[in-house]
Amino acid sequence: MSYDKFEQTGLAGPHEMSTCLPSEEQRKKGPYAVIECFEEIPCNPCVMSCTFDAILPFEDVNSLPLVDFDKCTGCAVCAGICPGLAIFIVDESKPGDFGTLRLPYEYWPLPEKGQTVMALSREGGDVEPVEVVAISNVKGARTPLVTLRLPKDKLQDIRGFRFLSEEEQAALKDDTEAEKTADIESLESPxxxxxxxxxxxxxxxxxxxxxxxxxxxxxxxxxxxxxxxxxxxxxxxxxxxxxxxxxxxxxxxxxxxxxxxxxxxxxxxxxxxxxxx
Ligand code: SF4
Ligand code: SF4
Structure with a gap:
């Protein structure tokens, strides 16, 4: 699938993403909002909700939201408010290979903290099982936010998740047991x-x-x-x-x-x- 034809697919591609990501330097400072809202629609709750003035003022209600990453704290208020579920909070500031993605989730039931779910790409395809590390409700917002622990190199690729089937959970458990056994066997060798x-x-x-x-x-x-x-x-x-x-x-x-x-x-x-x- 080509990412170059946003008009045809509706999926953000490299061109769209280049307009909504902070610089490398800004990414290291802390969590930030990625606003994937690329169509001029009459909507503005995000800009109204940001008390840090981190979303640039709209010229009119159809303006596209743009983030001032020097002001954005990653507080996630806008992500919980946005009716288009278009805002994601990414944190890649901690050392190590993993970061977090907070995404809006409007289905029921919610996952549980510690649960393993299947991370999904923008197209909705399976990427890999990942851990849910938090579920939160931003004050005044209706949409719960689910935080996933992800490899840093996938933080801009994953934009959803689904629950694992019983078969997938059983297979995952078997894999985990096999990995543990392999670890123990290697430990048992002097x-x-x-x-x-x-x-x-x-x-x-x-x-x-x-x-x-x-x-x-x-x-x-x-x-x-x-x-x-x-x-x-x-x-x-x-x-x-x-x-x-x-x-x-x-x-x-x-x-x-x-x-x-x-x-x-x-x-x-x-x-x-x-x-x-
Ligand atoms: S995450 Fe918080 S500070 Fe950043 S744009 Fe959204 S509301 Fe503003
Ligand atoms: S609230 Fe969401 S859908 Fe509306 S303009 Fe802001 S980002 Fe776009």
């Missing part, structure tokens, strides 16, 4: 290289895949590349190679590592001594 967090299972997988030297395993897993340079993991890896029938540990090259090869006290360093040691 850590061999504590510096780089490499597990015994990873070492065994590499040996099974054809790695037959400490050096090969080191390059593929990073085991032995941390601050201790393999002082704890080298012997274990050699033992695993022997266990797999790949020679004896005393005959195996230990792989390369940066000095010192063993523990050195400050006293020994101060005294100097044999550099080979």
């Amino acid at each position: 850590i061999v290289c504590r510096c780089e967090g490499v597990t015994l299972a990873e070492i065994r997988d590499l040996i099974a895949a054809g790695c037959h030297t400490v050096e090969e395993i080191k390059h593929l897993s990073r085991a032995g590349m941390g601050p201790c340079q393999g002082r704890t993991c080298r012997q274990i890896i050699m033992g695993e190679l022997m266990r797999a029938g790949i020679g004896k540990t005393e005959d195996m090259p230990p792989g390369s590592f940066r000095p010192p090869g063993g523990t050195v006290t400050l006293g020994q360093l101060a005294e100097g001594g044999d550099s080979d040691a």
Whole structure:
């Protein structure tokens, strides 16, 4: 579907969105209103409701609303007031990969806080399951606002949600259980290289895949590349190679590592001594 023909599709595209978004700098400061109202209709509750004068004064009742993002606080009053459900409150100011989208929702029942729903694109297509983090009613407004937690790169793409079917909820629960089991299994495999967090299972997988030297395993897993340079993991890896029938540990090259090869006290360093040691 082309986004370039707003007149035909009624969907906001890059051109329309370029007229209603703040600058990168302004986005970092806090929540802001995205007013996706692109048709000159006789309507003005948004501009009347904003006590911060953040929506520029209308020349007449058909004017398009434009936000002064230096004044907008993201209070969401306008979003709850707008009869066209055209206003969304986006917050991407917090560190991390996630932000929030507050959107007007006029159906019943409302979702519950903590519930997982399916996020929808502007076209109404499924995007991904997301969490409802708040439901609120702005004072004096009739339309409830539902807040979704979204990846920041989807904050301008998602504009709705739907409830999950029973089958989807069951599948989601199964996926979550499977992820938890996988996490637990990886935790249950002992850590061999504590510096780089490499597990015994990873070492065994590499040996099974054809790695037959400490050096090969080191390059593929990073085991032995941390601050201790393999002082704890080298012997274990050699033992695993022997266990797999790949020679004896005393005959195996230990792989390369940066000095010192063993523990050195400050006293020994101060005294100097044999550099080979
Ligand atoms: S979010 Fe609040 S401050 Fe921003 S335009 Fe709407 S009413 Fe005004
Ligand atoms: S209240 Fe909503 S529909 Fe009316 S002009 Fe403002 S943004 Fe557009």
